[in-house]
Each structure stands twice: as C-alpha cells, then as structure tokens.
Amino acid sequence: MTITSSRKPCVLLTSNQYKPNIGGIENSLYHLSQEYIQLGYEVIIVASDLNPENKSLPDVEVEDGVTIYRYKTGRDQGIGRGIKHIRNAISLYKTVLKKHDPVLAVCRFHFNVVYLKALGYQNLVYLVPGVVENETKASLRQQSTILGKVKGSLSFSLHKLMQRWAFSCSDKLFVFSENMLQQVRKINKDKAIRTCKPGVSLSRFSLVSRSEKHQLREQLGVADNGKVFLCIGRFVKAKGFDTAIEALQLLDGDATLWLLGEGAEEKELRALCNRLNVDDKVKFLGRQSCPEEYYKAADFFIMSSTYEPLGQTILEALSCGLPIVGACASDKVITATSEILSDTNNILLDAHSAESFAEGMNTFMALEDSDYAELQQQNRALAEQKFSWNKLARELASED
Structure with missing residues (x-):
C-alpha cells in the first residue's frame, strides 16, 4: 500500500x-x-x-x-x-x-x-x-x-x-x-x-408536504393511504421495536409501521407480528442506503429504544419535520430523548409500554392538517438551530 x-x-x-x-x-x-x-x-x-x-x-x-x-x-x-x-x-x-x-x-x-x-x-x-x-x-x-x-x-x-x-x-x-x-x-x-x-444533513433530510409524501410512497413501492409510523435501526432488543409492533394492535385507526434495518432480532419480530395478527400492518423494508426518502414518505417517527447514547435518528426525523413519539428517560430507558424533545410539542411518554406508545400514536393520528404542518415546521426549525x-x-x- x-x-x-x-x-x-x-x-x-x-x-x-x-x-x-x-x-x-x-x-x-x-x-x-x-x-x-x-x-x-x-x-x-x-x-x-x-x-x-x-x-x-x-x-x-x-x-x-x-x-x-x-x-x-x-x-x-x-x-x-x-x-x-x-x-x-x-x-x-x-x-x-x-x-x-x-x-x-x-x-x-x-x-x-x-x-x-x-x-x-x-x-x-x-x-x-x-x-x-x-x-x-x-x-x-x-x-x-x-x-x-x-x-x-x-x-x-x-x-x-x-x-x-x-x-x-x-x-x-x-x-x-x-x-x-x-x-x-x-x-x-x-x-x-x-x-x-x-x-444532521439538512439537505438530505428535508421537509415535504403530506401530498408529496403519498407521491414518494408510490415511487418507493410502499404505497399506503393510511398513517405511516417509522422506526429505523438495527434489529436488536435495545431498539424496542417489539413494543412499537405491540402498540399497533391497540390503535383506534388505520396505520402502518415501517421498520428499516436488519439484525439478529428480525426473525423474532416477524414471529411477533404473526402472533398479534398485524403482518399486514408492518413492513420490513431492510437496510436502505437512502433512508432519507423513507423519513420524508412517513407521517410520524417512533423512538422506541431503551438505550441510545443520543439517537441520530431523532435528529434526522426532526430535520424531516416528523412528529416524534418517545419515552422519557428512566431507570429502564437510558436515552437522550427527553433531553432533545423536552421543550417541544412532540410526545414524551411516562412509561415505555405498548399501551403508552399506542396512546401517543393515537394522539398524533388525530392531528388536524394545520396542527400537523405547524409541528413539522417547529421540528425542522429545531434541527436547523441546534445541530x-x-x-x-x-x-x-x-x-x-
């Protein structure tokens, strides 16, 4: 060499x-x-x-x-x-x-x-x-x-x-x-x-309107007219994706969960979907070289991790204007989610449970378009100002 x-x-x-x-x-x-x-x-x-x-x-x-x-x-x-x-x-x-x-x-x-x-x-x-x-x-x-x-x-x-x-x-x-x-x-x-x-790359992870999201879904081959929640990361226990899946069966309306990533837990996560009869509501999209396209196409982001040093995915979600559901820091949740989102209008849950995540997800699904657009702008502004x-x-x- x-x-x-x-x-x-x-x-x-x-x-x-x-x-x-x-x-x-x-x-x-x-x-x-x-x-x-x-x-x-x-x-x-x-x-x-x-x-x-x-x-x-x-x-x-x-x-x-x-x-x-x-x-x-x-x-x-x-x-x-x-x-x-x-x-x-x-x-x-x-x-x-x-x-x-x-x-x-x-x-x-x-x-x-x-x-x-x-x-x-x-x-x-x-x-x-x-x-x-x-x-x-x-x-x-x-x-x-x-x-x-x-x-x-x-x-x-x-x-x-x-x-x-x-x-x-x-x-x-x-x-x-x-x-x-x-x-x-x-x-x-x-x-x-x-x-x-x-x-965070503000040019890669950018904000799009709700109508543009549906166009993106068509282009990505994941067309879905309902609300879309996104989780992204390695399929390991600490990411808490099982909790996000369990929350799906407790929702009031039509929603889909996108899981981007791969890892040792994939088999177990797929089995969980089958047991809960939510296979049709969960899309395993694999490891993606351009995850920003999926952030833009989704409606909401779920930070379900129980351990994260910071959570780069939160910053990427903020940059794309996605409303975020996450759990507060506690003895069992060692993350910086509270630190990043405490002064925002995103949802911080007191408990890391399927019931709590479902409640937060239902709240976001009920947002009026004007409220959704306002939260998009607030999250994007936070990314621009601090990161x-x-x-x-x-x-x-x-x-x-």
Missing part, C-alpha cells in the same frame, strides 16, 4: 467500521470529513474491512475527497481472527502516523483510542459512541446457550476494560448528551468530559 504525504495539516477520523456499513457512527465520520475538508484539512479515514455482506473491500480508496484506508480483519474464527485484527490495525496506524503525522485524531471506537495512544498520536479525541457496560447488557441477555453466555461475558469484560483505558488515555473526551456524561462519569470520575451535539456538523468539527479541533 502506498500512502502519499500532503502539505495540508491532516485529520484522522477512525472507528472499527465505515462504509459500506450504514449507521450513526459511519454517518458522523462522513459528515465530519466533509466539514474538515472545507476547513482546509487533508482528511483520512481508517477502519476495518468488516461489512454486512462480507465483501472484499479495497485497502485504499478515495471518495468525496477523503482517503479511506482499511485494515483486514481476516476470515478466521475465534482468537486467531482477533489477533490478526489487532496486528493489522496497529500496522496501518503506524504507517499513517509516519506518512501523515495527523494534527488531530478523532476516534469513535475504544480499541482504536488505546492503539493510537500507544503509538504516540497527539491531540487524541475520543468521541464516545456509547457506554459498553450499558450497550452490551441487553445483547448479553439474548444468549441462550452456556457457551454463548461464556463467550459473550468474556468479550463484554474485554470491551469494558478497553473502554476504561480509552476514557483515561484520550487527550479530550466528548459525549453527545448529559445522559451520556453521567454514564461516563460513573466509570471515570476524574477526566474532564465535554458535551457536544452531532449535526450542525460544522460546529461539531470546530469543537473537536479546538485547543481549549
């Missing part, structure tokens, strides 16, 4: 995965990269070659002005794969440091923070994607075999340890919400922690 040097100061953005994977972290790396280019930096992204379709990805490629480098994870199973993964990552990070000498490194994965610190990277920023201890508990409970529980527990312990080290050894530590700050503070009591907000990728890029690069 040949890496050429540049006269521009270099910013390194890194996580364990990047495109063609689709998700909030990948989204943040892309938009930050574009902002740093506009600010006059050379930008490189380093990630693994992991991807959902197990495709062979190039070691290096240039996309939208950004050079993307990938280290190979190997096709072995077990500890052999893990060792190769680490070895290849460290080797690539050494090469990047030697050739580019980044003036700023923004990490979104705890292992990478530890690698970069050990290699001597300067101005090392850890933009925390989530707290492992809270993220992993739900998935650990999903293991049904003793071997699966043992493997899961060992992996859980390793990731917790690495994240603790990442909290300690980063030069600057950023989180996206007060909720996240409190989670990190329980683990690292001494480190200065700064709160910031992610951005900027340019502002975040500058905060992360600040020397303060």
Whole structure:
C-alpha cells in the first residue's frame, strides 16, 4: 500500500467500521470529513474491512475527497481472527502516523483510542459512541446457550476494560448528551468530559408536504393511504421495536409501521407480528442506503429504544419535520430523548409500554392538517438551530 504525504495539516477520523456499513457512527465520520475538508484539512479515514455482506473491500480508496484506508480483519474464527485484527490495525496506524503525522485524531471506537495512544498520536479525541457496560447488557441477555453466555461475558469484560483505558488515555473526551456524561462519569470520575451535539444533513433530510409524501410512497413501492409510523435501526432488543409492533394492535385507526434495518432480532419480530395478527400492518423494508426518502414518505417517527447514547435518528426525523413519539428517560430507558424533545410539542411518554406508545400514536393520528404542518415546521426549525456538523468539527479541533 502506498500512502502519499500532503502539505495540508491532516485529520484522522477512525472507528472499527465505515462504509459500506450504514449507521450513526459511519454517518458522523462522513459528515465530519466533509466539514474538515472545507476547513482546509487533508482528511483520512481508517477502519476495518468488516461489512454486512462480507465483501472484499479495497485497502485504499478515495471518495468525496477523503482517503479511506482499511485494515483486514481476516476470515478466521475465534482468537486467531482477533489477533490478526489487532496486528493489522496497529500496522496501518503506524504507517499513517509516519506518512501523515495527523494534527488531530478523532476516534469513535475504544480499541482504536488505546492503539493510537500507544503509538504516540497527539491531540487524541475520543468521541464516545456509547457506554459498553450499558450497550452490551441487553445483547448479553439474548444468549441462550452456556457457551454463548461464556463467550459473550468474556468479550463484554474485554470491551469494558478497553473502554476504561480509552476514557483515561484520550487527550479530550466528548459525549453527545448529559445522559451520556453521567454514564461516563460513573466509570471515570476524574477526566474532564465535554458535551457536544452531532449535526444532521439538512439537505438530505428535508421537509415535504403530506401530498408529496403519498407521491414518494408510490415511487418507493410502499404505497399506503393510511398513517405511516417509522422506526429505523438495527434489529436488536435495545431498539424496542417489539413494543412499537405491540402498540399497533391497540390503535383506534388505520396505520402502518415501517421498520428499516436488519439484525439478529428480525426473525423474532416477524414471529411477533404473526402472533398479534398485524403482518399486514408492518413492513420490513431492510437496510436502505437512502433512508432519507423513507423519513420524508412517513407521517410520524417512533423512538422506541431503551438505550441510545443520543439517537441520530431523532435528529434526522426532526430535520424531516416528523412528529416524534418517545419515552422519557428512566431507570429502564437510558436515552437522550427527553433531553432533545423536552421543550417541544412532540410526545414524551411516562412509561415505555405498548399501551403508552399506542396512546401517543393515537394522539398524533388525530392531528388536524394545520396542527400537523405547524409541528413539522417547529421540528425542522429545531434541527436547523441546534445541530450542525460544522460546529461539531470546530469543537473537536479546538485547543481549549
């Protein structure tokens, strides 16, 4: 692999995965990269070659002005794969440091923070994607075999340890919400922690009228004359999609639920639809490369997660003007939904239950067109005022 040097100061953005994977972290790396280019930096992204379709990805490629480098994870199973993964990552990070000498490194994965610190990277920023201890508990409970529980527990312990080290050894530590700050503070009591907000692409996620929504549905092949609620994310227990499905059978009027994503829980979610006789009301739309088209085509958004560090999907829904139903933060709901929506006319539920979600969904379905349009404008204005990728890029690069 040949890496050429540049006269521009270099910013390194890194996580364990990047495109063609689709998700909030990948989204943040892309938009930050574009902002740093506009600010006059050379930008490189380093990630693994992991991807959902197990495709062979190039070691290096240039996309939208950004050079993307990938280290190979190997096709072995077990500890052999893990060792190769680490070895290849460290080797690539050494090469990047030697050739580019980044003036700023923004990490979104705890292992990478530890690698970069050990290699001597300067101005090392850890933009925390989530707290492992809270993220992993739900998935650990999903293991049904003793071997699966043992493997899961060992992996859980390793990731917790690495994240603790990442909290300690980063030069600057950023989180996206007060909720996240409190989670990190329980683990690292001494480190200065700064709160910031992610951005949202206001051009991609835009507002359309109700008549335009029906036209979009025709174009997408999901024509539906009733009200449409949207959920988007990985099909895992923490997303709470089962609660959204259960709420459907309690609604007063005609409504459809769109589920965008894929994951381990899909089989269980489909089985739940069958048991509740709502198969015809739930559309499993898979992983989409242009989710903004589905936001625009939907009428409402459901934030059903029980764990979210922030919830990039809320910002995207706001930008598209979708009225949002979500649950308040509690001992069982560890999200920033209340923090984002508390001063808005969206619906915040006191309980995370099918009955509560159904009540909120019924309220939105009964909105007059004028009230709906007003809430659309309010949500769009909130996205425009508070969530900027340019502002975040500058905060992360600040020397303060």
